[in-house]
Amino acid sequence: MMAVTVGALVTGACGDGDVTLRVMAASSLSGAFADMEAAFERENPNVDVVVITASSSALAGQIVDGADVDVFASADDTQFARADEVVDFDPPRILASNSLVIIVPRGNPAEVESLVHLGRDDVLVATATDDVPVRKYTDLLLEAAGVAANFVTFEANVSGIVTKVATGSVDAGIVYTSDLIGAEVDAITIPADDNLIVTYPIAANADSSRADLARRWVEFASSEDGLVILTARGFTTP
Amino acid sequence: MTRRRNRPPRLARALATIAVVFFCLPFVGLLWKTPWSRMLDVFSDASSREALWLSMRTSLVAALLSAVFGVPLAWMLATTDFRGRNVVRALCLISMVLPPVVGGISLLFSLGRSGLFGRWLDDWFGFQFTFSSWGVIVAQVFVAMPFLVLTVEGALRQTDPRFAEAARSLGATQWYAFRRVTVPSIAGGLLAGTVLAWARAFGEFGATITFAGNYPGTTRTLSIATYTSLDTDPGRSMLLSVMMIGVSFVVLVTMRDRWLGAGERR
Numbered sequence: 001m002m003a004v005t006v007g008a009l010v011t012g013a014c015g016d017g018d019v020t021l022r023v024m025a026a027s028s029l030s031g032a033f034a035d036m037e038a039a040f041e042r043e044n045p046n047v048d049v050v051v052i053t054a055s056s057s058a059l060a061g062q063i064v065d066g067a068d069v070d071v072f073a074s075a076d077d078t079q080f081a082r083a084d085e086v087v088d089f090d091p092p093r094i095l096a097s098n099s100l101v102i103i104v105p106r107g108n109p110a111e112v113e114s115l116v117h118l119g120r121d122d123v124l125v126a127t128a129t130d131d132v133p134v135r136k137y138t139d140l141l142l143e144a145a146g147v148a149a150n151f152v153t154f155e156a157n158v159s160g161i162v163t164k165v166a167t168g169s170v171d172a173g174i175v176y177t178s179d180l181i182g183a184e185v186d187a188i189t190i191p192a193d194d195n196l197i198v199t200y201p202i203a204a205n206a207d208s209s210r211a212d213l214a215r216r217w218v219e220f221a222s223s224e225d226g227l228v229i230l231t232a233r234g235f236t237t238p
Numbered sequence: 239m240t241r242r243r244n245r246p247p248r249l250a251r252a253l254a255t256i257a258v259v260f261f262c263l264p265f266v267g268l269l270w271k272t273p274w275s276r277m278l279d280v281f282s283d284a285s286s287r288e289a290l291w292l293s294m295r296t297s298l299v300a301a302l303l304s305a306v307f308g309v310p311l312a313w314m315l316a317t318t319d320f321r322g323r324n325v326v327r328a329l330c331l332i333s334m335v336l337p338p339v340v341g342g343i344s345l346l347f348s349l350g351r352s353g354l355f356g357r358w359l360d361d362w363f364g365f366q367f368t369f370s371s372w373g374v375i376v377a378q379v380f381v382a383m384p385f386l387v388l389t390v391e392g393a394l395r396q397t398d399p400r401f402a403e404a405a406r407s408l409g410a411t412q413w414y415a416f417r418r419v420t421v422p423s424i425a426g427g428l429l430a431g432t433v434l435a436w437a438r439a440f441g442e443f444g445a446t447i448t449f450a451g452n453y454p455g456t457t458r459t460l461s462i463a464t465y466t467s468l469d470t471d472p473g474r475s476m477l478l479s480v481m482m483i484g485v486s487f488v489v490l491v492t493m494r495d496r497w498l499g500a501g502e503r504r
Contacts (some may be wrong), residue, residue, distance in 0.1 A: 061469040104478070105352065131470040152369040153451030154458075156465070164451070165500070168352025169368045 018046040021213050022068055026056045026075035026133070026200065028098065028159045029175045032233040033073070033221075040230070044055055047213065055157040056080075057131040063087055071215035073202040073221075075176075076133040080201045092201035093102055095221055096235035098176040099195050100137055102188040103165050110171035112188060119147040126164040126173040129154045134161070137196050138174040145194060178234035197236075265483065272480055273473040280477040288455050289463035290481065293440055296371055296459065300378035301386075301436035304419025306377075307457035308386040309428065313416065315387070316394035334384040341380050342448025347374065350449065373450030374457050385438050386431035394420070433493055437486050464472070 025033045030053040032054070037049045052059070056079035061071050063083040073095055074080040080092060104112050110123050118125050128135040135154075142149055152170060155161050160182075161173040166184040176198065180187050202221060204214035220226055227237040246254075280286055315327050333341050341439040349367050359365045367373035401423065405415040421428065443461040450457040451468065464478040 055469070057469045061472070065472070067373075126451075129466050151453075153453050154466075155452060156447070167346050167350055169346065169350050 006132065012187040019048065020211060021047055021070050021210055021217060022052065023049060023071040023073070023217060024052045024054075024059045024067075024069050024189050025071075025073040026059070026064070027053050027159055028075055028134075028178055029073055029169070029200065031181060032096075032230050032235065035229045035233070036221060036226060037125065039225060040217060043220075044216075045206045048092065049217070055128070055132045057133070059083070070205050070208045070210050071202065071217050072205070073200055074133075075198060075200055076136070077199075077201060078210060079133065080203075082205075087205055088113050088207045089203040090206050090215070090218075092203040093218070093222065094238050095200045095202040096230045097197045098178050098235055099175055099192075100134075100141060100190055100198070101177045101180060102172055102190060103162065103175055103180070103183065103185040104170040104172050104188060106163055106184060106186055107185050109168070114188070115141060115145040115190060115194065116149055118142065118174075121150060123150055123172055124152045124170040125149045126155060126161045126170040126197075127151050128157060128161060132157060133198070134158050134175060136236045137198060141174065141190065141198060148165075177197075177204075181232075181234045200235075266312050268476060268479060268483075272476045276473055277477055277480075280474050281481065285454060285463065286460075286478060286481070289458055289460045289478070290485075292371065292374070292455065292458065293460040295370045296374045296378060296415070297382075297436055297442075298381055299438035300375050301432050303375070303379050304383040304386045304435040304439075308383045308431070309390055309421070311383075312387045312390035312394060312431075313420070316391045319398065321420035330387060331384040333381050334388075338377075338381055338442065338444030338446075339448050342445035344375060345445065345449040349373075368495060369451045369453060369457060371450075371456050372384060374442075374446050374459060377445035377449045381442055381445055382435040382438040386435040389431030389434060390424060390427050393424040393431075396427075400408045430493055433489060437489060440486060441482065442488065 010222060023033065023037075030051070033051045033053070037051050040049055041047060054062075056074040056076055059072065060074065060079040060082040063072065064086050069083075069087065072080065072083055072089065073097075074083070080089075083089070084092075102115065102118070104110065110117075110120075112118065112123060117123060127138050132155075138149075153164060155164065158175050158179055161175055162179055162183050162185065164170045165173045172188075203217050204211055204220055208214055221230075230237050262372060311330060315330075329380045345353075346368070347353050349359075349362050351357065351366050351368055356367065359367075367376050397420065402415045405419045406412065410418070419465065441461055443460070443465065446457065446459060447462050447465070452458050452462050460478060460482055464475050464482065467478065468475040
């Protein structure tokens with residue numbers, strides 16, 4: 001009797017969708033992939049898409065540890081290559097690209113105007129830990145500008161940076177342009193000459209029992225419909 | 239005192255055994271996977287020691303602050319009868335059951351640099367909890383104090399109030415009676431509550447990373463260091479986990495049965 005109750009409680013939440021497709025995507029893609037999930041499930045009613053988002057490094061780590069994955073969309077090539085070493089992914093294609101932007105709390109209390117201002121002592125800056133792609137890009141930009149930023153916290157992923165800026169806990173941070181969509185922050189553009197283009201490789205897991213479905217997702221993401229969603233979410237599409 | 243030892247029914251023993259196995263299995267799995275050959279390197283490197291030392295310092299201060307404020311709170315909840323007592327108790331204990339990240343978000347919007355109250359601290363004193371070790375301690379006290387309050391309130395309810403009343407009838411002030419009669423009579427519960435609060439503070443993660451951030455030396459505690467290294471260096475993460483388990487286990491093992499139980503009344 002109790003076993004039945006417990007069983008019902010545990011399984012009660014699931015049960016819709018016959019096939020589950022596990023899509024792992026860099027945090028910055030979470031909004032776009034949520035939109036795509038809804039559209040894809042409308043077209044494929046017997047499929048339940050589960051989008052798992054975290055920093056690309058965290059996802060690559062999970063894949064290396066044997067996590068079940070059908071599609072992987074990474075925010076950098078290194079992390080994709082790391083996952084590709086243990087899982088037989090199809091040759092990746094470039095799904096979208098992104099650039100970087102300085103974000104500040106609404107009203108820009110510290111009056112940050114450029115990369116150089118991130119080196120001011122009174123400007124508190126949030127970034128991510130070493131292994132998160134956005135940190136790598138941030139370091140490249142700052143190095144090129146000759147700036148030693150006043151980092152006060154190393155967040156686990158990009159959304160951590162956005163939160164610390166949006167709540168005014170810090171004065172600035174560097175994130176992807178696509179992170180601006182829906183974020184309660186102001187943006188300071190980084191001129192194209194000083195900026196970077198970040199590309200997102202995506203690939204289906206060829207070894208998965210759902211490889212065909214996984215390829216359909218990749219096709220869908222790079223289709224006209226997919227690109228409209230990506231553009232609306234602030235990405236540049238190839 | 240003699241205690242009658244009942245042999246528990248077989249079913250109870252079986253279920254209890256399953257529970258024990260359930261608690262042990264994850265640790266067995268961790269210990270089996272841990273790269274022991276790297277233990278000395280990881281335990282002795284500067285960043286691990288920095289994180290351990292930070293966790294020790296902050297959790298001890300948090301346990302102390304929990305006792306200083308928590309004992310009077312528990313005493314009020316246990317001995318006085320005021321309107322809305324259940325509401326007050328629920329408010330003070332709710333952080334026990336909340337996901338710590340919810341506590342962290344709430345702290346951010348109240349005591350953070352732009353928070354409702356935090357902005358005044360910044361404007362008037364140039365002081366910020368966020369990104370400082372004090373922020374870590376605030377987060378730890380927020381989640382840990384309820385463990386002390388609950389334990390001490392339980393102990394207070396088991397003491398005989400007549401002893402304190404007798405002391406007062408002999409001329410002791412209320413404060414003197416509390417300090418010299420009530421507190422000694424709940425010493426076991428107080429110790430147990432403090433140890434539990436310390437252990438909870440030592441292991442705190444979600445509220446800390448949300449509210450205080452993640453910076454080596456000031457806010458990267460051992461639990462945050464464990465999480466931070468999980469993606470890049472899982473072996474290191476496992477060894478840091480072993481370190482946390484070891485420290486917490488040694489402390490909890492010293493907790494005596496009688497601190498928790500009814501053996502209090504002499």
